[in-house]
Amino acid sequence: MARPRPGQLPTFDRRSALKVLLAGAGLAAVPGLAACGSGGSTGGASSNTVTFGSNGSDAKPKQAYQAVLDAFAKQSGGLTAKVNTQDHQAFQQNINSYLQGTPDDVFTWFAGYRMQFFANKKLLSPIDDVWDKIGANFPQAVKDLSKNPADGHYYFVPIYNYPWGVFYRKSLFQAKGYEVPKTFDDLINLAKKMQGDGLSPFVQGFGGGESWMLLGTFDYLNMRTNGYQFHMDLMHGKESWTDPKVKSAMDSWKRMLPYYQAGASSKKWEDASAALVNKTGGMMVIGMFVGQSFTNQSDYEDLDFFAFPEINSQYGTDAVEAPMDGFLLSKNPKNPDGAKKLLEYLGTAEAENTYLSIDASNLAVNEKADTSKYGTLQQKAVKFVADAKQLSQFGDRDSDPGFIQNVVEPAFAQFVQSPNNSDSLLTQIQSQKSQYFQS
Template sequence: MSHLKPTGSLPSFSRRTLIRGALAAGLASTGAGSLVACGGGGGSSSGGGTVGGEVTLGVYQGDEVPRKAMQAMIDGYAHGSNVKINFVDHETFKNNINNYLQGNPDDVFTWFAGYRARFFAQNGLVSDLSDIWKNFDGMPESMKNASSTTDGKQILVPSTYYPWGVFYRPSVWQARGYTEPNSKAEWLTLCEKMKADGIIPLAFANKGGWESMGTFDMMNLRVNGYDFHVSLMAGQEAWDGEKVKNVFKTWSEFTPFEQPDANGRTWQEGAQALINEQAGMMTLGMFIGQQFETTQYADDLDFFIFPEFDPAIGADVVEAPIDGFMMAAKPKNEAGAKDLLTYLASPEAVNITLQFDPSVIGANSNADQTAYSALQKKAVQIIGEAKNISQFLDRDTRPDFASTVVGPALQSFIQNPADIDKILANVEQQKKSIFG
């Protein structure tokens, strides 16, 4: 069965995670969108429903670019007119995902690969998709692994991924004679030069509580290496030990060059500082490109990964989170939901997304890369050369630990760097309680 419309033109995708407790039903008054499903929930999970029947889709594509991309992708689906999309503000969606899944969820919903997907599977909140995965073509083994439970069941359909890096405007760098650093020492020297030139070296935002996790991840990966990072995320290392303290000592070398008051700034506002030439660099995911798309600087964006800090550790790990779709544990229309998910896994669906959102890369290896921007091609090359790929702190560890412990701890460090020993002692105490 074809999942594309037989006729008609080929007319988004975004961010992160946290799990907290506000009631989904009370979100409508916030103006950010409601996490109450358009329909669905409570139905049979034993193959009920029809392919041509109504399917509800809950998505966190709240921003303009990814929202248009999502709508266009559904418009390209053979049964797109039967898909009822529930657009929700990104932060609202992820902050209330627990209540959403335990209440009356949509048949299909957007989410993230890795620990966060497995967490919902372990708690019986999502469905096994192994049967449709058997028919997927073009999905690399790495994507399958990231979309599977520890016992080998596929629970997520990956759509796109994107690297984290240090982004900058090439035209600004060329005019001022800046070049990409190859070591920590060179990076600090570059920061000094920018500061002397009257530019904030590092745009910085952390209002959501997750943004600084990317900086921590890369600092830890460069200071202590991939194996330690994975072990730390699994709760097997001491947060108040010397290795983690060394991460923050290294980070403290860069804090004088970071944009102040980060805890009160959104990532979009931080990106604007880069666009307006107020800042020279920003550590963020490639979704930063969404802020450039509607400006005259749409093609004036490049990035480098964190350079080598220690020759013994190297710089062969890249952070590249994967975004995709999951199916609720009891979808109202299981047959229709699985047909939609099969379409969403196809290169045809991803190609539509890529037309609208050049800040991501297609998870399906058969997706058309001929139209990739220079930024996308560079990302594919860098990720292809990486020895290891991490997801993101709030996807690589327990959600309750990431959102309620590490996020606030990083905000505290940003506000009071001198309190780091006390902050880490508190993190370690809570880690022991959460991980057992």
């Protein structure tokens, strides 16, 4: 999920290209596409090879995907999967051009609106026949997120999901006598205490093109202030960004900003999370993937999280952000039969078990997957998701990707740097919304 660099007026060289592409103006020369395209066009020519485009460029996901593909090759009767791993940010940034060029047969992507958007653009192949074979493995909620409501076809095979929360170190809270906050006022009071103790209360990194990290905080603030349905309607272009309800959510965000980690605008989340690992930071609003930063097992076992606290008692903490990742089939795969065999395998409990045995920062969505080896954090996360009354997929997955990436994220990055400009930034977002949503 790559985003424009915050901390300055956004430069739209790549984003402008994406915006043009999303508007259907054809392909543009976007850096990094050659690598993606070549991976799909060369390997896919063989009937014994399926090409697999992956955004899992971090160490654990890369290792986990390779283990899954190796396991597939052993039981596939001669098929092998050739992985084409791209930088995680670049993959997301170039996805539209990638799909209109020569994409890999199967590739990693996301459920919800992000999948539906490309299905509606006719850039994906439906996989109803795959779901005929794997459907019994998944609950109805997962099936619903794997289908495009516009045409009723399945396009997505899931592998895991992961909730977002406020992550912290149990031993730090115990040593300092901190209590898990129940309300937003409690959260701000805790941040004040942490700052007084010389800590960075809110660990945050949204630099290096990662302003997408800011979406998680806004999503929770908006859902806690205005409820899940208002948030989803806002994401779908049905509500106004200048509505006083949105301004109220932004006002709460302003209360958090004095407690943000220094230099957040120049750090990637991986760099920022070091403060959580070494206990110089107190809390981090992030997904379970933060566990990838905890390379020492005892440190990982000390990691915990709590629900983003209540703001409006009418909505409490009912809504939980729990994005789901998985796989799609490109529009014209070079090896369609082999690609569908790979997707069928990816929809098995064996594939999920293999992946999660290496990358434990996620949760299985296959009902037949083995959860007996889940650690304390995973067990808590399972209950956290199961107890939620509503599940969101994350800001840029619940809305038009061009709108979020080109308009909302740059505005949020500017807001964090200059919070007093929030009203004008919301007006700016609203004025550009019509380019992406029909009124």
